[in-house]
Amino acid sequence: MSAPIRDPALWREWHPVALSSKLGTQPQQVKVLGENVVLFRTRDGVRAMRDLCIHRGVPLSLGRVENDRLLCAYHGWQYDGSGACVCIPALPAGQTIPPKARTPRFECVERIGFIWVCLGEPKEPEPPYAKYGEEGLIPLRMGPYPVNASAPRVVENFLDVSHLMFVHEGLLGDSAYSEINDYEMSETDGVIRSGEIAVYQPDPDGRGQGVTSIYVYEIFGPMAVRLVKRALGTDEKFHLFLFVLPESETACTAFMLQLRNYGADVPDEVFVEFQDRLLEQDKVIVEHQKPELLPLDLQAELHLKCDRVSIAYRRKLKELGVTFGTE
Ligand code: FES
Numbered sequence: 001m002s003a004p005i006r007d008p009a010l011w012r013e014w015h016p017v018a019l020s021s022k023l024g025t026q027p028q029q030v031k032v033l034g035e036n037v038v039l040f041r042t043r044d045g046v047r048a049m050r051d052l053c054i055h056r057g058v059p060l061s062l063g064r065v066e067n068d069r070l071l072c073a074y075h076g077w078q079y080d081g082s083g084a085c086v087c088i089p090a091l092p093a094g095q096t097i098p099p100k101a102r103t104p105r106f107e108c109v110e111r112i113g114f115i116w117v118c119l120g121e122p123k124e125p126e127p128p129y130a131k132y133g134e135e136g137l138i139p140l141r142m143g144p145y146p147v148n149a150s151a152p153r154v155v156e157n158f159l160d161v162s163h164l165m166f167v168h169e170g171l172l173g174d175s176a177y178s179e180i181n182d183y184e185m186s187e188t189d190g191v192i193r194s195g196e197i198a199v200y201q202p203d204p205d206g207r208g209q210g211v212t213s214i215y216v217y218e219i220f221g222p223m224a225v226r227l228v229k230r231a232l233g234t235d236e237k238f239h240l241f242l243f244v245l246p247e248s249e250t251a252c253t254a255f256m257l258q259l260r261n262y263g264a265d266v267p268d269e270v271f272v273e274f275q276d277r278l279l280e281q282d283k284v285i286v287e288h289q290k291p292e293l294l295p296l297d298l299q300a301e302l303h304l305k306c307d308r309v310s311i312a313y314r315r316k317l318k319e320l321g322v323t324f325g326t327e
């Protein structure tokens with residue numbers, strides 16, 4: 001098993017690990033910054049701990065949950081939600097459980113339909129951007145989308161406006177309308193925001209209606225960003241959050257939260273299938289980029305004015321000291 005990477009910034013961030021609706025009664029393994037983590041439900045909420053039984057190194061996620069305890073599949077040791085082993089079936093009655101019999105527990109919260117884990121001491125008691133996920137719009141959660149690319153490359157791809165006309169031609173853009181208007185970046189209360197960017201979109205959400213969209217990108221943290229979009233000439237609002245779970249330096253899992261004020265009667269599958277298709281198009285690009293790790297030295301690649309969101313993102317990662325998935 002590879003050792004977890006103590007990234008100076010990401011260690012204290014909340015990472016999305018699963019859709020709440022997908023964690024049932026079975027324990028589930030996820031990977032956060034190289035650490036295998038097991039998730040399981042108790043009466044007091046979801047618990048997260050190192051997915052490794054201290055007895056013989058078996059992943060606890062192979063076991064099962066009983067009475068709020070996680071039972072190892074090999075010899076049935078029982079771990080409570082604090083990571084302590086509270087029952088060893090092979091021990092004769094009256095003998096005490098060695099204090100070393102435990103596995104490290106991690107902070108875990110459930111917010112806006114996702115389960116979040118922090119390996120270190122969380123910077124904030126919960127993901128601070130979660131409050132933007134409850135604005136009275138229709139929510140749709142998507143993922144997990146595994147991607148064989150570094151998490152920062154995937155986030156940057158989401159923040160890149162001038163690829164829409166090529167990678168997503170016919171859907172999010174049209175190569176005959178590829179010029180990007182000038183815009184500025186600003187920062188308020190720790191959120192980095194782009195100015196408005198107009199994009200002609202032949203079919204921006206799978207309903208087959210062409211519009212000119214006004215894009216604003218927002219960067220909340222190293223792995224949490226949002227697109228706020230409105231369609232010119234309509235009252236339609238569309239927000240799309242991207243949350244990325246950095247698993248290894250070159251692999252990650254993306255989750256999305258879509259919020260919109262229209263299409264209440266459109267089946268979820270229409271939007272999900274559309275997003276799946278876009279993601280497949282992006283994967284072809286991000287899984288082939290070199291170097292695989294995102295270069296934070298702004299001299300390393302060539303930037304245009306229209307890349308200001310990406311530049312701001314790279315600067316932010318550098319300022320925070322993110323090393324995982326960057327170079
Ligand atoms: S390996 Fe887990 S109980 Fe023995």
Ligand SMILES: [Fe+2]
Nearest residue numbers: 157167168282
């Ligand atoms: Fe894309």
